[in-house]
Amino acid sequence: AQSVTQLDSHVSVSEGTPVLLRCNYSSSYSPSLFWYVQHPNKGLQLLLKYTSAATLVKGINGFEAEFKKSETSFHLTKPSAHMSDAAEYFCVVSATDSWGKLQFGAGTQVVVTP
């Protein structure tokens, strides 16, 4: 069984300040972890993924995430928020025995203020 918990349903940041989106996971097997972003009225876009290689994963648009097995966490960060980062972010887990099935977190809505 696998699950993912996004600890914040809503995050508000000022433009130019750091962004932190928190995610904890639970998985019986070695998981693959992903962050997806969904802009209003647009499709889902993959930001980055962890697949048992380097624990610090760099993605698109300046985002990165660190896989911490001891804390079962996969938090997403960005050093400096941009107005275009305003969107819904989903932390997603897939276990090696799940045949590609993705388990989505509840999502975190990010608001960026000028």
Place this chain on the structure above:
Amino acid sequence: SAVISQKPSRDICQRGTSLTIQCQVDSQVTMMFWYRQQPGQSLTLIATANQGSEATYESGFVIDKFPISRPNLTFSTLTVSNMSPEDSSIYLCSVEDPDRQGYNEQFFGPGTRLTVL
């Protein structure tokens, strides 16, 4: 990366009717998935559709309500049958495609926004 299109992009339907959503991929893929995103909610997997076999449904979803076809490696349909307002959601298809290192990534279609009156 796989490019996915869905038809229709949105629709407004009357309760009791059915709607078939199409998903087309620009390359051959083994596994396709259908998800539902209810208003203000996250995505929930409905079923996995592999070519040449019956779709596998997740708990809470049944074939009579959401019949799926997968006639070839680039196409699938999802039908929402006997619709009620509770079926108002965005329906998304996705496919697995390997990246350059051979790890499977899932790519999502733009979604079909369904409103049931």
